[in-house]
Amino acid sequence: MLALMRAPSKYVQGPDALLELYDHVKDLGTSILFICSKSGYKAARPKIEKSFAGKNASIKFEIFGGISSVGEIAKMQKIAKENKVGVICAIGGGSAIDTAKATAYYEGLPVVIIPTVCATDAPCTGLSVIYNDDGSFAKYIFYPKNPDAVIVDSSIIVKAPVRFLVSGMGDALGTYFEARMCQKTNSPSLENGGITKSAMALCKLCYNTLLEDGFKAKKSAELGILTPAVEAIIEANTYLSGVGADNGGLATSHSVYNGFTALEECEKTMHGELVAFGTVVQLVLEDAPMEEIEEVMDFCVSVGLPVTLKEVGVTDPSRVMIAAEKACASGESIHNMLGDVTPEQLYAAVLAADALGKDYIGE
Ligand SMILES: [Zn+2]
Numbered sequence: 001m002l003a004l005m006r007a008p009s010k011y012v013q014g015p016d017a018l019l020e021l022y023d024h025v026k027d028l029g030t031s032i033l034f035i036c037s038k039s040g041y042k043a044a045r046p047k048i049e050k051s052f053a054g055k056n057a058s059i060k061f062e063i064f065g066g067i068s069s070v071g072e073i074a075k076m077q078k079i080a081k082e083n084k085v086g087v088i089c090a091i092g093g094g095s096a097i098d099t100a101k102a103t104a105y106y107e108g109l110p111v112v113i114i115p116t117v118c119a120t121d122a123p124c125t126g127l128s129v130i131y132n133d134d135g136s137f138a139k140y141i142f143y144p145k146n147p148d149a150v151i152v153d154s155s156i157i158v159k160a161p162v163r164f165l166v167s168g169m170g171d172a173l174g175t176y177f178e179a180r181m182c183q184k185t186n187s188p189s190l191e192n193g194g195i196t197k198s199a200m201a202l203c204k205l206c207y208n209t210l211l212e213d214g215f216k217a218k219k220s221a222e223l224g225i226l227t228p229a230v231e232a233i234i235e236a237n238t239y240l241s242g243v244g245a246d247n248g249g250l251a252t253s254h255s256v257y258n259g260f261t262a263l264e265e266c267e268k269t270m271h272g273e274l275v276a277f278g279t280v281v282q283l284v285l286e287d288a289p290m291e292e293i294e295e296v297m298d299f300c301v302s303v304g305l306p307v308t309l310k311e312v313g314v315t316d317p318s319r320v321m322i323a324a325e326k327a328c329a330s331g332e333s334i335h336n337m338l339g340d341v342t343p344e345q346l347y348a349a350v351l352a353a354d355a356l357g358k359d360y361i362g363e
Contacts, residue, residue: 004193029086037092179248259327
């Protein structure tokens with residue numbers, strides 16, 4: 001397996017970054033279709049129109065249906081064709097981003113990503129999660145390249161509900177530990193390549209940034225104010241976590257997320273919240289040193305990420321076996337663990353993680 005490293009061609013981040021959008025995308029094309037979530041549209045449109053005012057360019061905004069489904073992508077492709085657009089641009093969270101990436105890929109157009117929340121690491125990765133029109137999971141699409149540009153307006157991100165930023169930290173928390181396991185077991189990255197030193201450095205920096213700036217960032221974001229810590233966490237959640245996971249690979253944390261989506265009591269639990277709890281589960285499976293487990297739990301508790309089953313929505317531990325079986329389905333990244341993991345072993349690790357979490361928060 002050859003070592004491989006991929007990333008977006010351009011990454012821009014800062015206060016009012018969208019006021020400079022035209023300058024950052026004009027070389028890709030000047031006829032742009034913006035595929036927007038409702039809240040993303042509201043937050044971003046005024047700045048984008050300002051940036052494009054008086055420029056020789058045509059822009060069109062479409063609010064998409066809310067999930068990255070096969071039908072929604074077909075609808076956006078039709079709009080792109082009818083309007084002869086040259087660039088697809090996503091505005092919003094993970095679903096808007098996945099819809100835009102797929103539309104651009106099928107139409108052979110460049111794609112620009114404008115995240116307006118920081119809840120997952122979707123903006124920088126080279127893949128999409130696609131659903132059927134009834135909301136059930138359909139497939140992953142792995143693209144030949146990562147987005148052409150990712151433009152992050154931190155003034156917009158910091159005004160979004162804080163739970164999104166915290167959940168993004170949970171998604172970012174898995175990155176280093178999952179990549180470390182893939183490296184140990186010589187498993188391929190999400191881009192199906194060998195893991196580079198560069199990827200590992202980004203993953204480690206991602207984790208260190210969370211420890212250094214996570215709590216400070218949360219406190220500022222609660223007030224809606226931008227500080228260096230908030231900027232650091234936006235970069236960790238978006239670039240370091242996305243490029244890190246893409247090139248570093250996944251293991252238990254993300255399989256725990258996939259498994260727990262089988263439980264309806266976890267419906268309201270966010271992706272990153274389950275990934276955070278899954279990271280403690282992975283450390284239990286690895287039999288990691290207690291200092292490391294405590295460091296991770298300490299971080300989770302400080303920013304408000306879950307460390308117990310109750311906090312992810314599960315009050316009946318006998319339900320965990322359903323999640324464990326789904327998490328260990330064939331093709332799941334949990335099989336990148338050393339010596340592999342059975343549903344019974346994962347079940348035990350989840351209960352052990354829950355016990356450690358309860359003890360930690362004094363329950
Ligand atoms: Zn994730």
